[in-house]
Amino acid sequence: MVINQNEEITLSDVSKNILDHHLSSFLDSDLQAVMSDYTNESILITQAATYVGLQEIETFFVNLLDHFPKQQSSFELYQMVVKGELGYIVWKAKTPSLDVLLGSDTFIIKDRKIYQQTFVGKMKFID
Numbered sequence: 001m002v003i004n005q006n007e008e009i010t011l012s013d014v015s016k017n018i019l020d021h022h023l024s025s026f027l028d029s030d031l032q033a034v035m036s037d038y039t040n041e042s043i044l045i046t047q048a049a050t051y052v053g054l055q056e057i058e059t060f061f062v063n064l065l066d067h068f069p070k071q072q073s074s075f076e077l078y079q080m081v082v083k084g085e086l087g088y089i090v091w092k093a094k095t096p097s098l099d100v101l102l103g104s105d106t107f108i109i110k111d112r113k114i115y116q117q118t119f120v121g122k123m124k125f126i127d
Contacts, residue, residue, distance in 0.1 A: 067098040
């Protein structure tokens with residue numbers, strides 16, 4: 001795929017763009033944009049459950065976004081590594097109802113969509 005005559009987009013660039021879109025959509029609390037990164041064949045594995053397909057993954061994000069009000073949440077990305085179709089992030093976040101002391105996601109991206117994702121986090125819910 002070519003941007004112009006001198007610059008080619010690599011698979012890593014495409015994957016990084018998808019992850020950047022995914023993170024910014026999540027931080028904007030834009031559920032529709034978050035879900036546009038997945039397909040009905042996508043799989044999300046967390047320490048609590050496995051979600052398959054758009055409907056199950058949307059349920060996960062609806063519940064998670066409840067804990068991330070847009071103007072009241074902080075998010076710090078420590079690391080992002082993208083190699084081809086593989087992406088890895090390490091982060092932390094603090095919201096009025098949730099303190100994520102450490103979060104990590106791994107993504108496999110195919111055809112410009114998140115095909116598979118894992119998430120693990122050390123989370124503390126705040127009463």
